[in-house]
Amino acid sequence: MLVIVPAWNEETTLAAVVEETRRALLDAGVPADILVVDDGSDDATGAVAEASGAFVAHLAVNLGVGGAMRTGYRYARRQGYAATVQVDADGQHNPADIPALLSVLADGADIVIGARVAGDGAYLARGPRRWAMSMLSGTISRIAHTRLTDTTSGFKACGPRAIALFARSYPAEYLGDTVESLVVAARTHLVIREVGVVMRPRAGGQPSHGPARSAAFLGRAVLALGLALTRPRPELRGTFRQYEELDA
Amino acid sequence: MLLSQSGYPFALVVAALLLIALFWLLRTQRLREKYSVLWFAVIVGVVLLTFIPSITGWLTALAGVTTPINLVFILAFLVLLVVCIQLSIEISSLEESARTVAEEVALLRLELERRTGRPDQPDPPEE
Numbered sequence: 001m002l003v004i005v006p007a008w009n010e011e012t013t014l015a016a017v018v019e020e021t022r023r024a025l026l027d028a029g030v031p032a033d034i035l036v037v038d039d040g041s042d043d044a045t046g047a048v049a050e051a052s053g054a055f056v057a058h059l060a061v062n063l064g065v066g067g068a069m070r071t072g073y074r075y076a077r078r079q080g081y082a083a084t085v086q087v088d089a090d091g092q093h094n095p096a097d098i099p100a101l102l103s104v105l106a107d108g109a110d111i112v113i114g115a116r117v118a119g120d121g122a123y124l125a126r127g128p129r130r131w132a133m134s135m136l137s138g139t140i141s142r143i144a145h146t147r148l149t150d151t152t153s154g155f156k157a158c159g160p161r162a163i164a165l166f167a168r169s170y171p172a173e174y175l176g177d178t179v180e181s182l183v184v185a186a187r188t189h190l191v192i193r194e195v196g197v198v199m200r201p202r203a204g205g206q207p208s209h210g211p212a213r214s215a216a217f218l219g220r221a222v223l224a225l226g227l228a229l230t231r232p233r234p235e236l237r238g239t240f241r242q243y244e245e246l247d248a
Numbered sequence: 249m250l251l252s253q254s255g256y257p258f259a260l261v262v263a264a265l266l267l268i269a270l271f272w273l274l275r276t277q278r279l280r281e282k283y284s285v286l287w288f289a290v291i292v293g294v295v296l297l298t299f300i301p302s303i304t305g306w307l308t309a310l311a312g313v314t315t316p317i318n319l320v321f322i323l324a325f326l327v328l329l330v331v332c333i334q335l336s337i338e339i340s341s342l343e344e345s346a347r348t349v350a351e352e353v354a355l356l357r358l359e360l361e362r363r364t365g366r367p368d369q370p371d372p373p374e375e
Binding site for chain 2: 037040055056057058059060061063067070071074075078172
């Protein structure tokens with residue numbers, strides 16, 4: 001199992017996230033490697049990551065979460081990992097939830113989303129942002145034939161078929177790492193499930209909220225979803241042929 | 249049509265200068281041949297309109313536009329629009345290539361570090 005941590009200018013929180021993840025997986029008895037993808041950070045993120053003892057892929061330029069994650073999936077595929085979990089470097093995701101995600105994955109899902117639910121440090125969205133999120137969840141639920149409540153969560157576990165797909169085509173567009181990647185997966189008939197997890201407040205950095213930003217989010221979400229739905233279907237056969245070759 | 253009494257010599261001079269500039273850019277390899285085609289087409293169009301101005305009148309009747317000069321403006325606008333879109337497409341494809349290359353380089357560096365067993369000295373943060 002490979003934990004992928006995309007990190008862009010997260011020097012303050014990264015070391016703790018890597019350490020906590022390592023300990024949580026050790027406690028749960030899950031053998032895992034941790035790959036930090038340093039997304040062209042301007043600060044000491046790369047050095048912090050090296051010092052943490054995780055594998056580190058240094059992107060020479062900032063590619064955004066999509067580029068960082070595709071790097072992670074490519075690595076996972078080449079090294080033959082059977083599962084990956086994406087954990088954000090800001091400490092929002094509780095690594096203690098990873099075993100829950102993995103157990104649903106083991107039940108036959110290709111992608112398991114850690115969906116933000118009410119609880120301590122609950123994720124509260126209001127106004128346009130909330131409408132956008134429920135619109136996204138509703139639409140993606142329909143095409144994925146399952147009930148999804150939080151499709152903008154970055155906390156995700158992927159099985160071999162999803163890794164093969166994402167190593168090849170992981171969208172770099174806005175919301176591509178969450179919304180569009182799910183649309184691509186659903187249209188490729190991958191099985192998507194979700195598990196409720198409690199999101200913690202960010203250990204550092206500022207959340208991007210505010211009415212204007214929320215409205216912009218709504219507009220861009222509609223655009224991203226519309227584009228994702230009308231794009232040509234990703235090539236099924238090629239992806240899975242490669243995956244079968246990997247198996248052989 | 250008396251050339252000296254019109255703006256046509258001016259248009260011809262402009263077309264000639266553009267042509268020279270394009271050739272120079274191509275010769276010094278600052279412009280790839282595939283991007284020059286459209287500009288050559290524009291120059292040919294300008295030269296044609298200069299020598300055979302009646303084309304404009306004919307096209308105007310065909311397009312249902314009243315004033316010939318408006319048609320010329322619309323065509324010029326459309327050409328510029330197409331060029332802009334073409335450049336956007338090229339930029340998008342360049343970004344995708346750069347993204348793929350950056351990802352591969354990062355993975356190669358990781359592979360190298362794992363095999364040699366010593367991490368590179370991370371780059372100092374840029375000022």
